[in-house]
Amino acid sequence: MFRKIHSNRDPRDTLYRELRKEFSVYAEKGNNFGKQFAAKYPRLLFGLMTALLLASAVLAVWLHPKMVPPEKVKVKPRSEVLNSSFDQILAAGAALKTTIHLRRQVDSITAKRVLTKADSLTLVQDLDSLQHIRLTLPH
Template sequence: MFRRIRSNRDPRDTLYSEFKKEFSAYAGKGSRFSQELAAKYPRLLFGLMTALLLASAVLAVLLHPKMVPPEKAKAQPQSEVLNSGFDHILAAGAALKTTIHLRRQVDSITAKQVLNKSDSITLVRDLDSLQHIRLTLPH
């Protein structure tokens, strides 16, 4: 089942060298063609390049979405701000307490030499709960 597979491939051959062998003729032809074209029609190429630059600038200006200032956030009453802040603090505290409990439980399970079925299920459930807590907390 675990037999070594022998290859007759030369170890010096790389993907780049194989591509170079295969496509170097086409790249050379393309390079010669573009040099001949540039030597034959330099003004045409310069004009085409300038026209493309101008078209790009015009399209960038015309298609750019309008810069709309964001709506000013409606001022919440001070009591709502304080309540929502306290709610975040209490939620973070409860999440921290749950996280500490789950971490202790995971550490005690992973310290065992042999796990039985219920240990494995508990471990998976606790790790999922830790992941859920991490994803739900605001950063």
């Protein structure tokens, strides 16, 4: 089952070499045709290359508008940055205070053995409020 397989293949015969042997006739014909065409119509080839370069440049700009540099972003004055940062700190503090209050209320409701209809409604509202606070705070 695990016998060594012996090959009588010449180690110089590679896939590239075999493909070259098989298709070299067609490659030579194509190469000769290309040389004759380039010698016969050099201006046409130059014009075609120029047109393709221009089309490539136009498509690059048209299809990729991010390549055009954006306008400079206006820098906010330092006082506005400080005020907005301070407002964010105050908002986070208020959210934390509300979260602590809601958590205590949820814990007290869930500690009960039997919940009334009012307890269930309060619990749902508190959990929704906690979820809303969690989603509105930046991470």
